[in-house]
Amino acid sequence: MFLEIDGDIRRDLEIVDGFVVPREQRRREHQKVGTRLSLELEREAVRQVRRTGGAECYETNTEVDVLLWEVPATARKPDAVLHRCIPDFEQLAAEHCIVAAEVLSTWSGRRDRVHKLADYADAGIPHYWLVSFDKVGALSIERHALTGGRRGYAHIGTTHRDMGPVAVTVSDPFPMEIPWEHLEIAPRV
Structure with missing residues (x-):
């Protein structure tokens, strides 16, 4: 029934344990950082598709319903998803x-660090990233991953904009390198 709700209304809702939960209003900077991250994930995904000759296929989205489980119904909306x-x-x-x-x-910190972290891990999503931001753009990225059959995420690294020009360098799920300048609210021209 949740997925049958008009898309314009559903955009600001999630369903958690069978209950419809409103999402807070997201500021412009918040939305820009999520969009920039999604674009970078897509750029890296396209590179991976080319590396594998099309044997792998990836997409990205922003604020899209992700069904975590059906009973009790839970669908979350990550700011960016690969x-x-x-x-x-x-x-x-x-x-x-x-x-x-x-x-x-300010309004999503506890939900994202506690509730969504647990929900995404329970649902088996291999990687979870938490991104903080300021007026410039992304400021830090905490990366969590399901490792070695553990239930729950392990913290696998945090990068901060002051640490150098690269925000993310990973080999799993595939090689990716994302520079901080690509995660700025107003990209350089």
Whole structure:
């Protein structure tokens, strides 16, 4: 029933344990950082598709419903998500997702650090990134991953803009390098 709600109304809602939960209003800076991160994930995903000659297929989205589980119904909206390609008619679900990222704000900090961290881990999403920001853009990125059959995420690294020009350098889920300047609210021209 949740997915049948008009998209304009549903945009500001999540469903958690069968209950419809409103999302807070996101400031312009918050949305810009989420969009910039999604664009960078997509750029890296395209590189991976080319490296594999099309054997792998990835897509990215921002603020899209991700069905974590059906009973009790829980669908979250990550600020940015990297997932395997799925047919247009298929509902994006946790098993398709590779990286879920949340941009932290004053109102979402506890939810993103505690509730969503636990939900995404329970749903089996391999990577979870938490992104803080300031007036310039992304400020830090905390990376968490499911490791070695553990239930729950392990913190695998945090980068801060003061540490150098590269925000993310990882080999898992595939090689990626994202520079801080690409995560700025107003990109340099």
